[in-house]
Amino acid sequence: MGYVAVKGGTKAIEASKKRLKYERLKDGEIIEIKTILSSMKALVDQVMSEASFYSPFLAALAIKQAEGSMEEAVFLMRAHRSTLPRLYYSQTVETESMFVKRRISASFKDIPGGQMLGATYDYTHRLLDFELAKENTVDNHQWLQAYKQELQDVSREDDIQYFPKVVDYLREEGLFEEYEDDNTSPMDITKESIQFPTPRSARLQTLTRGQTGAVTSLGYASLRGYGQVHPTVGEVRVGDLPIYVDHPTENNENAEDNDFYIGEITVSEVESFVPVSIKNDRHDEELEFEIGYGVCYGQNETKAIAMSILDQCLEHPEFDFPTHSEEFVLLHIDSVESTGFISHLKLPHYVTFQSKLDSIRQVKKGATSNES
Amino acid sequence: MKADTHFAFFDEGSKKEIRRAVLHAVAIPGYQVPFASREMPIARGWGTGGLQITLSIIGREDVLKVIDQGADESVNAVSIKKLVQDTTGVLTTESTQDASVIQSRHRIPEVPLTKEQILVLQVPMPEPLRPVEASEYQTKRLHAEDEYSGAWLLLFEQIMKYGRTATDADHPVVVNDRYLMAPSPIPRFDNPKMHQSEALILLGAGREKKIYAVPPYTDVTSLAFDDYPFTVESFEGKRCRLCGAEDVFMDELIDEENGETVYQCNDTSYCLERLNQQAKAEVEKEHV
Numbered sequence: 001m002g003y004v005a006v007k008g009g010t011k012a013i014e015a016s017k018k019r020l021k022y023e024r025l026k027d028g029e030i031i032e033i034k035t036i037l038s039s040m041k042a043l044v045d046q047v048m049s050e051a052s053f054y055s056p057f058l059a060a061l062a063i064k065q066a067e068g069s070m071e072e073a074v075f076l077m078r079a080h081r082s083t084l085p086r087l088y089y090s091q092t093v094e095t096e097s098m099f100v101k102r103r104i105s106a107s108f109k110d111i112p113g114g115q116m117l118g119a120t121y122d123y124t125h126r127l128l129d130f131e132l133a134k135e136n137t138v139d140n141h142q143w144l145q146a147y148k149q150e151l152q153d154v155s156r157e158d159d160i161q162y163f164p165k166v167v168d169y170l171r172e173e174g175l176f177e178e179y180e181d182d183n184t185s186p187m188d189i190t191k192e193s194i195q196f197p198t199p200r201s202a203r204l205q206t207l208t209r210g211q212t213g214a215v216t217s218l219g220y221a222s223l224r225g226y227g228q229v230h231p232t233v234g235e236v237r238v239g240d241l242p243i244y245v246d247h248p249t250e251n252n253e254n255a256e257d258n259d260f261y262i263g264e265i266t267v268s269e270v271e272s273f274v275p276v277s278i279k280n281d282r283h284d285e286e287l288e289f290e291i292g293y294g295v296c297y298g299q300n301e302t303k304a305i306a307m308s309i310l311d312q313c314l315e316h317p318e319f320d321f322p323t324h325s326e327e328f329v330l331l332h333i334d335s336v337e338s339t340g341f342i343s344h345l346k347l348p349h350y351v352t353f354q355s356k357l358d359s360i361r362q363v364k365k366g367a368t369s370n371e372s
Numbered sequence: 373m374k375a376d377t378h379f380a381f382f383d384e385g386s387k388k389e390i391r392r393a394v395l396h397a398v399a400i401p402g403y404q405v406p407f408a409s410r411e412m413p414i415a416r417g418w419g420t421g422g423l424q425i426t427l428s429i430i431g432r433e434d435v436l437k438v439i440d441q442g443a444d445e446s447v448n449a450v451s452i453k454k455l456v457q458d459t460t461g462v463l464t465t466e467s468t469q470d471a472s473v474i475q476s477r478h479r480i481p482e483v484p485l486t487k488e489q490i491l492v493l494q495v496p497m498p499e500p501l502r503p504v505e506a507s508e509y510q511t512k513r514l515h516a517e518d519e520y521s522g523a524w525l526l527l528f529e530q531i532m533k534y535g536r537t538a539t540d541a542d543h544p545v546v547v548n549d550r551y552l553m554a555p556s557p558i559p560r561f562d563n564p565k566m567h568q569s570e571a572l573i574l575l576g577a578g579r580e581k582k583i584y585a586v587p588p589y590t591d592v593t594s595l596a597f598d599d600y601p602f603t604v605e606s607f608e609g610k611r612c613r614l615c616g617a618e619d620v621f622m623d624e625l626i627d628e629e630n631g632e633t634v635y636q637c638n639d640t641s642y643c644l645e646r647l648n649q650q651a652k653a654e655v656e657k658e659h660v
Contacts, residue, residue: 009443009450078411085383191389193406193581196509327507337579340416344496347418347448350623351441351478351638355540355559357624358605363534 024067036060045266045298046070050335051077052190052209054265054297071339074211078336086191088245091259092183095269095295096162098239102299105166106233107273113163118238166235167271167291176289198326203314207307208296210333218333219306222313222323229312229323231272231292238299240264268301270294272308276316290315380427381459386410390428390583394574397585402547403515404498409581419452421576422475422494425583426456429490429574430473435463437471442479442621442638449477466641478541480562482620482642485571487588493556495577498584500544500554520552523595531600543602544595547586552595561604561621566592610635615646 037044037060047059051074059077066072102118105111117123170176186201187194194202207215222229243265247258272292280286292312294304313324322328332338380387393407412420419440430436438453440446444466452475453464465471468483475492485491501511504522514520523544530538541557545566555563556575566573566586573586586592596602607622613634620642622635637643 009445009447013447013450013454075411075415079413082386082410082412083377083381083383085385189408191408193408195406196507196512327509331508336411337416340418340420341496341579342417343415344417347477348441348446349478351559351621352541352557354622354624354638355561355605359538359540362603362606363536363538366535 031064033057033060033064036063042299043068043070045300046212046303047073047077049297049300049303050074050209050211051081052205052297053077053081071335074335075339081190088248089185089188090262091244091246093241093243095237095241095267096165098163098237098241098267098269099160099264100163100237100239101266102239103163103235103237104233105235107166107235111166111235112169113161163237165271167273170234170273170289176291194330196327197317198330200311200315203326203330204293204295204307204311206330206333207294207310210303210307211335211338212300212303214333214335214338215303215310216306218323218329219309222309222321227309227313227321227323228316228319229274229292229309231274231309231312233305233308234271234273234291236268236270236301236305238266238268238301240266266298268294268296268299268304270301270304270308272305272312274312377459379460380430380456381413382410382424382427387428390424393583394425394429394585397574397583398572398587400551401587401590402545402551402553402584404577404582404584406581407583409578412578413455414448414451416579417496418448419475419477419494420578421580421583422477422492422578423452423455423576424578425492425574425576426473426475427459429492430456430460430462432460432462434472435465435470437465437468437474437641438476439474439479439481439639439641440477442623443640445640467645468641478557478559479621479638480558480565482637482639483645484565485569487570489571491569491571491573493558493573493575495554495556495575495580495582497542498554498575498577498580498582500552515551518550523552524597527595527597527600531597537596537600537603545592546595547592548590553584553586553592555592559605559621560594560602563592563594563602563604568592607635612637612643615643615650617643617646 037056040060040063043063044056044059047062047070048054048056050070051059053059058080059073062073062076065076100116102120103113103116105115167176171178186205187199189202189205194206221227241264243262244259245262247260250258270293272294273289274292275287276290277285278288290312292308294306294308294311296304296307310323310329313319313321314326314329317324317326378384382390390407393405396405397403409421410424412423414420414423426436436453436456437444438449438456440449443449456462457464468474468481468485472488473490473492474481474485475494477494480491499508499511501514501520501522504526505511505514514522527537527539530536539560541559542554543560543563545553545555545563547553555566568589568591569586570588572588575584575586577583594602605621607618607620610622611618612620612622613636615637617637621638623638625634625636626632627634
């Protein structure tokens with residue numbers, strides 16, 4: 001029998017994993033996936049958005065496994081995403097066809113189709129509701145019954161109403177430029193790494209999967225002074241979008257008959273109106289509006305608005321602010337990347353530190369011998 | 373409900389994509405090939421670049437060794453090795469000679485590698501010009517134009533300030549007389565091992581989404597001026613307290629009993645092998 005290596009690592013890891021499990025289980029309570037799905041919608045939405053992976057069930061499972069840690073849940077989802085083959089691209093989604101649950105404009109009081117507040121925290125007073133501490137299902141059931149009773153008195157629309165975009169109204173007035181539809185296939189940032197300068201499709205994909213906090217703070221920085229974008233929110237809408245894929249083999253004229261409906265996703269969508277000065281034909285400066293676009297999975301309006309600001313910032317790289325630099329913004333807002341690299345500092349750096357020590361010692365030695 | 377993952381974690385499409393990037397990298401030694409880095413079950417910055425290469429090149433008959441800072445038993449090495457083994461079932465080893473694929477962080481093993489082996493290095497910062505130029509768009513252009521004054525100036529400034537170059541690990545190298553390359557944070561001590569290496573060396577940066585390579589028998593020179601030649605970390609007069617080895621990269625430790633500074637081999641499997649050989653020789657001598 002010769003020497004064997006010290007088996008420190010394996011044992012320590014196993015013990016640590018056990019301890020982690022113990023910490024999760026020790027109080028004897030179990031949270032069900034369905035509880036998370038029905039009572040933590042905002043968290044589920046945010047995890048799906050940052051993971052760029054739309055699956056409420058898996059997001060809820062990730063939240064359970066991660067004990068509610070955002071970065072861990074997103075990380076779990078992203079890693080799982082890597083194991084799934086990507087078989088189809090969906091057809092282009094037209095957000096005019098959204099089944100709208102909420103829609104507001106900060107630009108106009110009367111927008112075609114009307115404002116619709118829907119469910120929002122915006123006008124609640126943020127006072128802790130101590131009643132919730134003793135909430136029970138019987139009372140909740142009664143409340144629900146009463147609510148449904150109220151709704152019965154509201155008249156029903158027979159047809160589904162699709163809301164026109166606020167911007168269309170302004171386009172008619174000539175305040176916004178009409179653009180041709182750009183039907184070039186978007187770049188897929190999960191299949192190729194982004195190269196600079198980036199196409200807008202790559203920027204939007206990176207922004208929409210950005211960490212909510214990071215996207216929000218950079219958008220805020222731009223708004224507050226470290227940027228040149230001062231938007232008015234033209235339209236915020238939250239609702240469901242149907243997703244279709246082409247028939248994988250048949251590709252005939254009646255393409256629409258061959259489309260497959262594969263489900264729907266809930267998204268928040270924002271169009272911000274940003275005034276920009278442009279030169280007209282006579283080389284005079286003229287003001288015109290451009291649109292900053294923001295969209296993300298689930299209901300997360302703050303992130304979508306911040307995204308619309310950053311989208312517009314990155315459309316104008318000429319300004320000397322970090323929020324207008326695509327490398328600065330796009331390379332630093334991803335949750336898995338930033339949390340991963342920050343946490344890697346916990347790994348041992350014995351060799352590199354030894355090398356640094358050696359370097360510093362040699363320099364010190366050199367300095368004394370020079371003086372003598 | 374635990375879903376079984378595919379062999380080597382990835383779907384085959386992803387593996388092919390990564391292998392294509394690897395082939396591209398081998399064809400242009402030292403050039404950083406961008407690739408669509410996947411999110412892995414271990415964190416970005418914890419060896420995901422190396423892991424993605426390992427998982428996409430590994431086959432059932434391979435034997436894997438994973439080291440972190442020279443040690444097979446370091447927690448992260450253990451964790452990576454376990455992930456690969458769980459998803460592939462390949463054999464693992466601690467012996468450098470027995471491995472066909474060696475994934476390593478911050479070290480090249482002391483035992484010279486052979487042409488039957490592939491060394492996969494984990495890379496945190498693949499861009500050697502990043503200390504002088506923050507923008508990726510710019511550094512890509514500097515590489516294309518063979519414009520490396522920034523890297524030379526960095527060394528020059530150190531000489532002006534400290535009277536000598538003061539780089540530590542990750543001292544930049546020139547590969548095949550063309551591309552400036554970050555050798556990953558290996559100590560300068562390991563840089564010469566890359567030169568004319570018999571083994572294929574693949575370098576993967578997961579977070580930065582780059583793969584690059586030093587093919588076998590390629591010239592690799594550490595950046596240095598003629599009058600200020602490249603030097604490695606000095607362990608002059610130091611011996612490993614366990615196996616007595618000299619001329620290896622050492623860990624500096626403090627003896628808990630007498631507070632003295634002691635040294636031992638950083639490459640734990642090398643040290644272990646020497647100890648076992650010494651023990652065997654002793655036994656043979658005694659029983660002749």
